[in-house]
Amino acid sequence: MINLLRGELYKLRKSKAFFICCTAAVLLVGLVYWMLFLADAVQRGEVANGTGGVYVGVAEAGGQMQEVSGRLLEEIGIMEVLQQMISNSAAIIMAVFAAIFVIGEYGTGAVKNIVGKGYAREKIFLAKYIATVAACLVILALTVVFTVLAGGVIMWSAGIKQDWSGAFFADLLGYCAIQALLGAAVVGVVAAISEACRNMAAGIAIGIGLLSGLSAIVINGLDFLIRWLFPQSTLRMADYWMLNLMTECPLQDIGASFAFRAALVSIVWIAFMAGAGILHFKKADIK
Amino acid sequence: MEYVLRTENVSKVYGSHKAVNRVCMHVEKGAIYGFIGQNGAGKTTFMRMAAGLAAPSEGSIWLFESEDLEKQRVRIGGLIESPGAFASMTAAENLELLRRQYGITDKNIVKELLALAGLSETGKKKIKNFSMGMKQRLGIAAALLRSPDFLILDEPINGLDPQGIIEIRELILKLNKENDITILISSHILGELSKIATHYGIIRDGALIEEFGAQELNERCRRCQKLVVDNVELAANILEETLQISTFDVPGQHVIRVFEHLEEPAGINAALFAGGVSIAESYLAGQDLESYFMERLGDVPAKGGQND
Known part of the structure; x- marks a missing residue:
């Protein structure tokens, strides 16, 4: 298993896709901050509204734009940016990378070099699964670090006082830990699906589809079905789906019950998808 | 083994x-x-x-x-x-x-x-x-x-x-x-x-x-004169006694394969005929490996590899 993991680590080091995804995650953070910086400049009258396609205001029903009360950079803090980055762009980048990293092995036929060479198939799959999740967590960590660092610099340059107290870092740590667990579960689902479909286009499409609403429709549909069949039931499937939990995760003062539920959901999904992937991989013919 | x-x-x-x-x-x-x-x-x-x-x-x-x-x-x-x-x-x-x-x-x-x-x-x-x-x-x-x-x-x-x-x-x-x-x-x-x-x-x-x-495989592809005759025993006797040929085999009831004197097939035919053997077919056979495999793989009929 150690040898297999060493191999996966070597592949990651040589993977162009991994470095491209890391760069994309960082660039997207920069892009969001650039947009906010521009919006702040618009708000302060330094540049005209609409510069660079950035409009600052609240659109009302009649199409009229009203001024936003309070300074944008103060209203939207580092944690809010982080929330947007993790639950949207970072999650999609992680899913895309997971699909590329897993399916690339089949596309090149490289998996043949290791299957049937004395290693149990479950170990081969697990090594790939662990490496994929770990690599995606690196992407997530980069997103977090860059969001916090760039946010700090921008706040400082805009003259906005940022709370760097212990409470901020405690919230940040708790939030990131839960997002990491939930993110690992999302990557686990994509990795297992990618192993099963073994087609790059299909794997990426499924990964993005999963994150961009397909699962929400399915989960909401299930909730509707449960309410229709059992009107007295308080069970909500959405409470147990990691993507919902990722967006619902509070930025501050995360309660123990939410943290426990998120951790439990993540662990169950990670274990379930690992098990399903192993079962499929053990029986699959390698071409 | x-x-x-x-x-x-x-x-x-x-x-x-x-x-x-x-x-x-x-x-x-x-x-x-x-x-x-x-x-x-x-x-x-x-x-x-x-x-x-x-x-x-x-x-x-x-x-x-x-x-x-x-x-x-x-x-x-x-x-x-x-x-x-x-x-x-x-x-x-x-x-x-x-x-x-x-x-x-x-x-x-x-x-x-x-x-x-x-x-x-x-x-x-x-x-x-x-x-x-x-x-x-x-x-x-x-x-x-x-x-x-x-x-x-x-x-x-x-x-x-x-x-x-x-x-x-x-x-x-x-x-x-x-x-x-x-x-x-x-x-x-x-x-x-x-x-x-x-x-x-x-x-x-x-x-x-x-x-x-x-x-x-080499044995199977060996070059020979293949004869289809009415009386194999008599033909074999003539080959041995008259023509002094010892390298031949009898793969079928009426078939003899002769592996020497391949430069004079007509002489063998004449000797057999003179000895009272009726010859239905006589040809030089033998395949290269490729045509042998092709025959086995079903690409060509059984006699497709003959080199007469």
């Missing part, structure tokens, strides 16, 4: 299609086993099952006389269908990756294998820029990484230029003779295969129709 690979009634079914049908193969230790069949005959599917890439639908496989295949497959190297290499890596990087995955501590092995496969000069060239032949060589190098006792090579000379074919042939012979590696090899270039194989297996429509040794 010690077998490196032995199978019993191994089949592989995809839906309603039986890709491999009850194959009983015997690969002796030290052999170079040429596996011959048309496209889609089931060669690759069978090799994939032997290498552990696919599970048989039925039947049994023994490797090194053991049924513990997972353990024994450590001793196998394989190049099946295409060399599985990462296109964005160099040859050295691909081998280095496998070295790490296999847990081989000797770091020099990568350089040695690159030299063995003639890829030392490829440097930073990525696999995506390799020719087919270079990829094949890399596949063979990768298959040799764990010093296997048994190599499974599926069309290893595909895409190689004539010089490359010669090099791979010499490499295979060297591995077999000097390293005592048993080799199961499939190829469409039958003439090339016949230069190295010690044993053959012919697969047709998923079924292994025949297994034989190289000596037997």
Whole structure:
């Protein structure tokens, strides 16, 4: 298993896709901050509204734009940016990378070099699964670090006082830990699906589809079905789906019950998808 | 007899299609086993099952006389269908990756294998820029990484230029003779295969129709005068007594094959006729290996290879 993991680590080091995804995650953070910086400049009258396609205001029903009360950079803090980055762009980048990293092995036929060479198939799959999740967590960590660092610099340059107290870092740590667990579960689902479909286009499409609403429709549909069949039931499937939990995760003062539920959901999904992937991989013919 | 690979009634079914049908193969230790069949005959599917890439639908496989295949497959190297290499890596990087995955501590092995496969000069060239032949060589190098006792090579000379074919042939012979590696090899270039194989297996429509040794093949392809006569005993007597010919055989009830005096077939015909033997057919026969295999594979009628 150690040898297999060493191999996966070597592949990651040589993977162009991994470095491209890391760069994309960082660039997207920069892009969001650039947009906010521009919006702040618009708000302060330094540049005209609409510069660079950035409009600052609240659109009302009649199409009229009203001024936003309070300074944008103060209203939207580092944690809010982080929330947007993790639950949207970072999650999609992680899913895309997971699909590329897993399916690339089949596309090149490289998996043949290791299957049937004395290693149990479950170990081969697990090594790939662990490496994929770990690599995606690196992407997530980069997103977090860059969001916090760039946010700090921008706040400082805009003259906005940022709370760097212990409470901020405690919230940040708790939030990131839960997002990491939930993110690992999302990557686990994509990795297992990618192993099963073994087609790059299909794997990426499924990964993005999963994150961009397909699962929400399915989960909401299930909730509707449960309410229709059992009107007295308080069970909500959405409470147990990691993507919902990722967006619902509070930025501050995360309660123990939410943290426990998120951790439990993540662990169950990670274990379930690992098990399903192993079962499929053990029986699959390698071409 | 010690077998490196032995199978019993191994089949592989995809839906309603039986890709491999009850194959009983015997690969002796030290052999170079040429596996011959048309496209889609089931060669690759069978090799994939032997290498552990696919599970048989039925039947049994023994490797090194053991049924513990997972353990024994450590001793196998394989190049099946295409060399599985990462296109964005160099040859050295691909081998280095496998070295790490296999847990081989000797770091020099990568350089040695690159030299063995003639890829030392490829440097930073990525696999995506390799020719087919270079990829094949890399596949063979990768298959040799764990010093296997048994190599499974599926069309290893595909895409190689004539010089490359010669090099791979010499490499295979060297591995077999000097390293005592048993080799199961499939190829469409039958003439090339016949230069190295010690044993053959012919697969047709998923079924292994025949297994034989190289000596037997040479015997079967031997040039002769074939005669179809009414009285075989009398004909044999005339050949021995009158013409002093001793190298002939009687493969059928009315058939005699004469292996000498082939420069004077008319003389043999005349002597037999004079002795009272009625000759229905007389022709010079004998095949090159390719036409023999084609005949067995069902591409040409049985007499298609005759050279009269």
